[in-house]
Amino acid sequence: HLDLSTVLKVSQTVQGETNLEKLITAIMRLALEHAGAQRGLLILPHGDAYRIDAEAKGSDAGVAVDVRQTSIGVDDLPRSVLQYVVRTRERVLLQDASAESEFAPDEYLRRHHARSVLCLPLLKQTRLTGIIYLENNLTSGAFTPARMALLELLASDAAISLENARLYRDLQEREARVRRLIDANIIGIFIWHADGRVLDANEEFLRIIGYRREDLVSSGLRWTDFTLPEWREVDRRLLEELKQGGGHRSEEREYLRKDGTRVPVLTGGTMFEGVPDEGLAFVIDLTERKRDEAEIRTLKEQLYRENLALRDEVDRASMFEEIVGASQTLKALLSRIAKVAPTDSTVFISGETGTGKELVARAVHKRSRRAERAFVSVNCAALAPTLISSELFGHEKGAFTGATQRRLGRFELADGGTIFLDEVGELLPETQVMLLRVLQEREFERVGGTQAIHVDVRVIAATNRDLKAAIATGSFRQDLYYRLNVFPVEVPPLRERKDDLLMLVEYFVQRYASRAGKSIRSIDKKTVELLHAYDWPGNIRELQNVIERSVVLTAGDVFAVDELWLSTESSRPTI
Incomplete structure (x- = not known):
């Protein structure tokens, strides 16, 4: 007969434990203590497979339980017995395992000389939640009717308690994952109730809406406190969808901060399984992103205005498209420009300072398919060495001291158009x-x-230096030189195109006279002879400066130049 105190002890021990590992230990210890078994296994389902979750062994010192998860091997138990219990949901009791039965051929029984074997299904209603296997290798008939009655009771309680403990463990793990996510403060998270209460929130969420934890604890923060009036009806509909099992789509909106200001956010949420009327919402602060988007829009608008101003300046100056002269030397240059302009080839312009290399670059751009897009000019020699990279390629906010916001570089501004790198020989190695x-x-x-x-930019480079000499000294990369020197164009110095001098003089005189509001009808003959005789070491730029100065000082309608303004030393550049 069953001892009542033993029955109560077994039931209370099993039913009162919610920790899964402790419950497994208690079940196996009770099984061996009251079954007369030497060894036992607890087998539980894991997905579609069964695994050993605990092994118990009895000795004179007591029962030792090893809680572990391992696959079932050929030396763990008779496979035929296990398969029968799994298939039929019925127990197997072998009072003498060596006697003839349908399980006698099992290799395990012969190899381990098992005498008494019991395999009990743990059933919750008709669902198999686990299996207890017990064996005694010393005596047959170990599992007496009294012991069997107690083990049946243990199996019934164990089936329910194991199921509850596993559900409780899964719930704890889910809650722990949620708590880790909340405490990480990577995004704002709050737990809400359908009645409007905010049950809990992490620091990031409180920062986003401008509340303190004291506000949450003492004053009973509600999600309607930070929801704008125009969003409340939307939220009520979303809540109904969540209650009916629908997923909550993420969406951009604005929350109302405690100080009355608005903050742009991305929100989403879900309801907890098995917890009615409670759910979790995530909130991402979009303030930085919106600020960046506004900054980009401003930069684009600024770029558009600059492009319009640049095109207007080009049209007004007219010389940007028009190169003045008719000499054979200039015609040869214009012929090369006409051939390369329609392509996207990189153009490398060389020539002395003041010869009009940028003018040639603009002419190439104006006659290309990129003519309607930006032409961005960069004088590499005019930039501080430490700022060249930032100027060309832009910088991120905080990239260096003084970088208070993101800035687009010249290459990004020239996207779709042309970038002109003047004095490219001055670039630092990096x-x-x-x-x-x-x-x-x-x-x-x-x-x-x-x-x-990624950018789509045509590159035109220019220099007045001897880059081959710079390569020899190691100050300029040879591979970069060959990348730039795809289509070389050499701009001749003014002294080699003296046939164009009179035309250039007339052009500049009319240009600066018009700006000064003067009417100049002719050019002094002696001035023409003087200008032809001069060697022009500063080339067209020097000519332009001399004429502008002379126009300012001319009082009548005859243009003249003071010969003292022309340098007596025509020291020509080496290039």
Whole structure:
């Protein structure tokens, strides 16, 4: 017969434990203590497979329980017995395992000389929640009717308690994952009730809406407190959808902060399983993103205005498209411009200072398919060495001291158009490497950034230096030189195109006279002879300056130049 105190002890021990590992230990210890078994296994389902979750062994010192998860091997128990219990949901009791039965051929029984074997299904209603396997290798008939009655009771309680403990463990793990997410403060998270209460929230969420934790605890914060009136009806509909099992789509909206200001956010949420009327919402602060978007819009608008101003300046100056002269030397130059302009080839312009290299670059751009897009000019020699990379490729906010906001570089401003790199021979080695990457891969990274930015830019470079000599001294990269020198164009000095001098003089006289509001009808003959005799070491730029100065000082309608203004030393540049 069953001892009542033993029955109560077994039931209370099993039913009162919610910790899964402790429950498994208690079940196996009770099974061995009251069954007369030497060894036992607890087998539980894991998905579509069964695994051993605990092994118990009895000795004179007591029962030792090893809680672990392992696959079932051939030396763990008779497979035929296990398969029968799984298939039929019925127990198997072998009072003498060596006697003839349908399980006698099992290799395990012969190899381990098992005498008494019991395999009990743990059933919750008709669902198999686990299996207890017990064996005794010393004696047959170990599992007496009294012991069997107690084990049946243990199996019944264990089936229910194991199921509850596993559900409780899963719930704790889910709650722990949610808590880790909440405490991480990567995004704002709050737990809400359908009646409007905010039950809990992390610091990031409280920061977003401008409340303190004291507000949450003491005054009973409600989600209607930070929901704008125009969103409340939408939220009520979303709540009904969630209650009916629908997923909550993420959406952009604005929350009302405690100080009355608005904050742009991205929100989403869901309801907890098995917890009626409670759910979790995530909130991402979009303030920085919206600020960046506004900054980009401002920069684009600024770029558009600058492009319009640049085109207007080009049209007003007219010389940007019009190169003055008719000499054979100039015609040869214009012929090369006409051939290369319609292509996207990189153009390398060389020539002495003041010869009009930028003028040639603009002429190439104006006659290209990119003529309606930006022409961005950069004088590499005029930029501080430490700022060249930032100027060309832009920088991210905080990339260096003074970088208070993201800035687009000249290459991004020239996207779709043409960039003119004047005095390219002055670039620092590290900037040369970045420029080489742009030429090879058409991409770069802003200073302080990690994102690759792709651009469609035609590159025109110019220099008055001997880059081959710079390559020999190691100050200019040879691979960059060959990337730039795809289509070389050499601009002749003014002394080699004296046939154009009179035409240039007339052009500049009329240009500056018009600006000064003067009417100049002729040019002094002696001045023409003087200008022809001069060697013009500063080339067209020097001619332009001399004529502008003379126009300012001319009182009548005859243009003349003071010969003292012309340098007596025509020291020609080496290039």
